[in-house]
Amino acid sequence: KNEVEQSPQNLTAQEGEFITINCSYSVGISALHWLQQHPGGGIVSLFMLSSGKKKHGRLIATINIQEKHSSLHITASHPRDSAVYICAVGRSATNKLIFGTGTLLAVQP
């Protein structure tokens, strides 16, 4: 079992829909990152959080430390949101990041 699990692996949505991507982890962490990767493109840091909730534009990230779970929400989704979304956690002991396998999101117009 992977130490960082994301769900779903693939997600297709219609433009305007509310989207949720989930991340569960099994190790003690110091922080959790949400990253965005466009096809053939680089990595964009979306959020880094260790507790609570953060919001940036149409994106919201939450984390529940007790349940070892985080969610990334996209409101009013748009085709330009189509990308791979990656959850990564920093181990408490080493701060080294462990990455999930990513969620491929396709938002159709």
Add this chain to the structure above:
Amino acid sequence: GAVVSQHPSWVICKSGTSVKIECRSLDFQATTMFWYRQFPKQSLMLMATSNEGSKATYEQGVEKDKFLINHASLTLSTLTVTSAHPEDSSFYICSASPSGRAVRDQYFGPGTRLLVL
């Protein structure tokens, strides 16, 4: 703030040549930088941790003589792939941790795609 750049963004080279990739923190100093590699349809994997002024720490299975890392200043780390072979073709990504902050605070560069022919 907290912008990390990588250069080049794309590189194609012949087998046997060496390729240098730069990672720069543009608006902050970074005592620690990390180098990752991503093969197609796979997760990012940590290759090494680069500390300014000292030797890099490599992850198990990563050849230090093949992937030379130099972190000579607080804003620049370089990764040199020596005698590159087609199996080294991959997406290389760096991240930087601002000096004085927890190492968990990492900001990612856009990545460098390497194709070895």
